[in-house]
Amino acid sequence: MSIAEYLDLSARILSESAAYAGCAQVDRAVEVLVDALSAGYPLLVCGNGGSASDAMHITGELVGRFLKERRALNCICLSSNPAVLTAWANDYAFETVFARQVEAYAKPGGVVIGISTSGNSKNVVTAFEAAKSCGMATIALTGEGGGSLAAIADILIDVPSRSTPIIQQVHICLYHYLCEQVEARLVATGAS
Secondary structure, three states: OOOHHHHHHHHHHHHHHHHHHHHHHHHHHHHHHHHHHHOOOOOOEEEEEHHHHHHHHHHHHHHOOOOOOOOOOOOOOOOOOHHHHHHHHHHOOOHHHHHHHHHHOOOOOOOEEEEEEOOOOOHHHHHHHHHHOOOOEEEEEEEOHHHHHOOOOEEEEOOOOOOOOHHHHHHHHHHHHHHHHHHHHHHHHHOO
């Protein structure tokens, strides 16, 4: 595949994502995030590999700032503490490294965002199960169909592709939009 073909494919999936039914889910996600963060409830974000980097990116934008000056938001990346990840995975199971942290940081009214291109990452699924038992809302960013997360997520935002790198490219656009909208609404209402 040439660079022109790759960029054309990327542009096509972005365009399809804009017309996709998941856009209504993005608007729902903005509302849930604004409600939680304006009340000071935590946003916990997790993913593996490239999605772990995306989880760190989201929390960096919300703890720091995206485009506007505002107060820091209560946002924690569950992929970013190697001591917790390795201790728990070594002594128990990697499938529960995020669920254990949800248990530690959960507050009813908070939100967990799980990023998984397949939608089948077991540690993200168990994090959602833990979130449900703690009274937290769940938002999944996945590829087409949502995998196992589709059945458990309160809000499913699935990109209409099965190509991991293409899905990740669209995820960046989607979560930048989420950050922009959440920040703008919090600043406009004086909640931040």
